[in-house]
Amino acid sequence: MTARDDVAAERPASASGREAAPTPVRGGLVVRDLSGGYAPGRDAIRGIEFVAEPGEIVGVLGPNGGGKTTLFRALLGELPIRRGEVALPGRPAYVPQTERARLDFPVSAFDVVLMGAYARTSWFRRVARRDRDAARGALERVALADRADATFGALSGGQRQRVLIARALLQDAPVMLLDEPLSGVDGVSAARIEAVFEELRAEGRTLLVATHDVRQAAEWDRVLCLHGRQIEYGRPAAVLSPETLRETYGAELIVLEGGGTAVGIGHHAHEH
Amino acid sequence: MIDLSAPYMQRAVLEMLLLAVPAGLLGSWIVLRRLAFFTHAVGTASFPALVLASAWGIAPQLAALAAALGFGVAQERLVGSRRVAADAATGLLLVGALAAGVVLASDVFESGAGVDKLLFGSLIGLTERDVWVTALVAAGAVGLDAALRRHWLAAGFEPDSARALGLRPALTDRVLLVGVAAAAVVALDAVGALLVTVVLVVPAATVRMLTDRLVPLQLGAVALAAVEGVAAVALADDMNVGAGPALAVLGGAVFAAVAIATALRARVVTA
Amino acid sequence: MVGWLTDPFGSPIVLRALAEVLILSLACGPLGVWVLLYRDAYAAESISHGMLPGLVIAALAGIPLLFGAFAGVLVAAAGIALVARDERLSADVGVAVCVSTLLGLGGMLALSPDSPPRLQELLFGDLLGVTGGDLAVAGLLAGGVALVLAAGYRSLSLVGFDRGSAAALGAKPTRWELALLVVLAVTTVAAAQGLGNLLLVALVLAPAAAALSLARRLVVVLALSVALAALAGAAGLVLSFHLEIAAGASVALCATVLAGLALVVPRAGRLAH
Numbered sequence: 001m002t003a004r005d006d007v008a009a010e011r012p013a014s015a016s017g018r019e020a021a022p023t024p025v026r027g028g029l030v031v032r033d034l035s036g037g038y039a040p041g042r043d044a045i046r047g048i049e050f051v052a053e054p055g056e057i058v059g060v061l062g063p064n065g066g067g068k069t070t071l072f073r074a075l076l077g078e079l080p081i082r083r084g085e086v087a088l089p090g091r092p093a094y095v096p097q098t099e100r101a102r103l104d105f106p107v108s109a110f111d112v113v114l115m116g117a118y119a120r121t122s123w124f125r126r127v128a129r130r131d132r133d134a135a136r137g138a139l140e141r142v143a144l145a146d147r148a149d150a151t152f153g154a155l156s157g158g159q160r161q162r163v164l165i166a167r168a169l170l171q172d173a174p175v176m177l178l179d180e181p182l183s184g185v186d187g188v189s190a191a192r193i194e195a196v197f198e199e200l201r202a203e204g205r206t207l208l209v210a211t212h213d214v215r216q217a218a219e220w221d222r223v224l225c226l227h228g229r230q231i232e233y234g235r236p237a238a239v240l241s242p243e244t245l246r247e248t249y250g251a252e253l254i255v256l257e258g259g260g261t262a263v264g265i266g267h268h269a270h271e272h
Numbered sequence: 273m274i275d276l277s278a279p280y281m282q283r284a285v286l287e288m289l290l291l292a293v294p295a296g297l298l299g300s301w302i303v304l305r306r307l308a309f310f311t312h313a314v315g316t317a318s319f320p321a322l323v324l325a326s327a328w329g330i331a332p333q334l335a336a337l338a339a340a341l342g343f344g345v346a347q348e349r350l351v352g353s354r355r356v357a358a359d360a361a362t363g364l365l366l367v368g369a370l371a372a373g374v375v376l377a378s379d380v381f382e383s384g385a386g387v388d389k390l391l392f393g394s395l396i397g398l399t400e401r402d403v404w405v406t407a408l409v410a411a412g413a414v415g416l417d418a419a420l421r422r423h424w425l426a427a428g429f430e431p432d433s434a435r436a437l438g439l440r441p442a443l444t445d446r447v448l449l450v451g452v453a454a455a456a457v458v459a460l461d462a463v464g465a466l467l468v469t470v471v472l473v474v475p476a477a478t479v480r481m482l483t484d485r486l487v488p489l490q491l492g493a494v495a496l497a498a499v500e501g502v503a504a505v506a507l508a509d510d511m512n513v514g515a516g517p518a519l520a521v522l523g524g525a526v527f528a529a530v531a532i533a534t535a536l537r538a539r540v541v542t543a
Numbered sequence: 544m545v546g547w548l549t550d551p552f553g554s555p556i557v558l559r560a561l562a563e564v565l566i567l568s569l570a571c572g573p574l575g576v577w578v579l580l581y582r583d584a585y586a587a588e589s590i591s592h593g594m595l596p597g598l599v600i601a602a603l604a605g606i607p608l609l610f611g612a613f614a615g616v617l618v619a620a621a622g623i624a625l626v627a628r629d630e631r632l633s634a635d636v637g638v639a640v641c642v643s644t645l646l647g648l649g650g651m652l653a654l655s656p657d658s659p660p661r662l663q664e665l666l667f668g669d670l671l672g673v674t675g676g677d678l679a680v681a682g683l684l685a686g687g688v689a690l691v692l693a694a695g696y697r698s699l700s701l702v703g704f705d706r707g708s709a710a711a712l713g714a715k716p717t718r719w720e721l722a723l724l725v726v727l728a729v730t731t732v733a734a735a736q737g738l739g740n741l742l743l744v745a746l747v748l749a750p751a752a753a754a755l756s757l758a759r760r761l762v763v764v765l766a767l768s769v770a771l772a773a774l775a776g777a778a779g780l781v782l783s784f785h786l787e788i789a790a791g792a793s794v795a796l797c798a799t800v801l802a803g804l805a806l807v808v809p810r811a812g813r814l815a816h
Contacts, residue, residue: 520647
């Protein structure tokens with residue numbers, strides 16, 4: 001896996017992340033003929049190939065077990081890559097599905113967001129003042145500044161999702177991978193999360209968002225359809241045809257009246 | 273109360289105060305990271321090594337540490353082979369170690385008293401060297417906690433993201449296990465191989481029911497372990513039993529009281 | 544050579560001990576398989592460790608260990624169940640607190656200077672001290688366990704392999720999970736006298752772990768588990784006789800060594816994981 005050094009521009013220090021004008025961040029992601037998997041001799045994902053520009057949101061569609069989370073793991077360097085290569089600037093920030101977080105941990109929302117700064121904090125030192133301020137700023141961006149001291153486990157599902165997004169914001173990464181960030185999330189949280197996506201796109205970051213919501217994906221810049229192998233990649237208008245969706249989802253597909261839109265179903269199990 | 277004029281009492285009290293440090297700092301992580309069974313197993317599995325140490329005249333801490341590391345490696349191999357689940361592997365290794373210890377002991381000890389001392393600890397058996405080693409481990413616990421607490425927190429909270437956050441959970445978690453094993457090794461001098469968890473788990477578990485935040489948990493656990501430890505020494509001296517059983521009963525009673533009190537309070541709040 | 548194997552069983556004491564382990568194998572063998580399949584190894588370990596105060600009190604009071612074992616297991620199981628309810632503490636922490644408190648209480652009662660020194664027997668068993676009456680009780684308990692497990696075979700398999708669908712297929716999951724714990728408790732009581740509360744879990748877990756590793760089909764695994772437990776028992780007694788080591792520990796050690804050997808043999812069974 002090839003990766004250039006982190007080229008993210010330094011953000012100006014401020015008490016609230018929103019006061020300074022967004023400094024351009026060079027996102028961008030190139031994936032070439034990527035294949036990899038866990039079981040020996042079997043690839044969970046094969047032949048993934050696409051280019052995402054800075055300032056683009058890419059919707060990643062596919063059935064459960066179809067490879068969305070596996071692709072993310074590969075991009076994070078956690079999955080053995082058997083063929084192909086990935087080029088991206090620095091380490092991506094990752095927003096996993098919230099069910100994987102332990103709700104009984106003695107951490108407040110602020111503590112969780114602060115984890116985003118751990119990579120740049122050396123062994124024995126406290127997290128820098130600047131990062132603490134940035135953490136508060138991140139919580140403001142997701143509209144949870146007033147819940148900063150609440151225990152993470154006591155928050156609602158949508159609020160927890162927003163906290164994990166704020167943690168990713170603190171990492172200040174040019175590329176962000178989000179695994180179903182809107183599933184099961186209440187309307188208020190969803191609206192705030194989508195607004196943050198727009199802000200991140202304007203800052204020049206690249207977002208990969210795994211989702212089951214085809215209508216949502218239709219509003220973004222690109223769509224990647226996966227079912228083990230890459231089915232299709234491109235602009236939503238071109239990619240989201242009934243045939244492509246049928247090929248992506250296989251039996252999990254419901255085509256709504258009029259054949260206009262199709263909806264993928266069954267997203268409770270998490271894939272490896 | 274406590275008669276501190278006797279050297280063995282001085283050592284016992286000092287040992288308990290020093291033990292309170294890993295008990296609080298590492299014990300909190302044992303509770304949060306679900307390592308209680310591992311802790312119990314590491315302590316108990318050192319039993320055969322302790323018998324051999326007795327026979328060959330080598331330092332029990334060394335033998336116990338070797339046994340603990342051997343146990344950890346064997347456990348990892350077994351679980352990695354995917355033929356047996358983690359708790360089954362631990363259980364098998366544990367009981368195998370106990371059986372081996374008994375078989376060895378019938379050769380080494382003439383009476384059962386030697387075995388009782390190893391399993392349940394002995395107040396009188398503590399040497400100055402034991403106290404020094406405990407002090408060393410206590411200092412080590414402080415250092416490790418200061419350096420790695422963030423890693424242990426992030427890896428335990430939500431393991432998938434740990435590497436994405438720039439951490440190295442595989443390495444730091446292994447260090448945690450080694451730290452816990454070292455704490456168990458010094459605890460078993462004082463409380464016996466079977467009762468390591470009364471020092472390393474019970475105080476932290478008790479305080480966990482009282483607070484939702486990490487720093488109060490750790491400090492509270494250190495304080496509680498210190499108080500309970502010293503009280504147990506007094507009790508043990510009074511009743512002429514080991515410190516381990518005394519601490520077990522004391523710690524268990526305090527835990528039960530706190531559990532009932534917090535349960536009642538929750539009921540009142542929601543009513 | 545043959546003499547070396549059969550000599551020990553010339554003594555009626557050892558013969559009775561053999562009868563005891565064979566009887567226990569009937570219960571521990573199949574039980575262990577279910578315990579492993581249901582991932583209850585920690586529960587098995589904990590209930591047996593936690594019963595110590597019951598045994599000690601019975602020994603001090605001079606009443607048959609059987610009653611102490613029953614009471615001890617009940618208290619241990621109740622304590623564990625209670626502590627498991629606090630949401631802030633994970634199950635293993637609660638169980639550890641409960642078990643260590645009980646172990647410590649047992650140790651305190653047994654080791655205070657006025658107590659008769661019988662702790663070793665309680666911890667590690669008194670296999671060679673088994674009487675005809677003990678055999679009868681063990682036979683009754685083990686026989687009951689074997690019957691229940693045989694009768695529940697189909698339901699236990701349904702619940703064990705697919706808890707979610709079991710109800711639809713006619714087996715009630717919670718009832719059978721509870722039944723398994725009760726059977727575990729009874730077996731623990733039966734085995735406590737011969738092997739001691741610390742070692743009895745070896746005869747439950749080890750032959751079963753070996754059997755799961757060596758065989759594919761569940762029926763074969765269950766039968767093999769009984770056979771291996773019996774083998775460990777007999778081998779343990781032979782070794783104990785010739786090497787002059789404690790009988791219960793010898794049996795436990797043979798069982799764990801058997802499991803160790805089976806687990807390094809190239810994999811044949813599919814049910815192990």
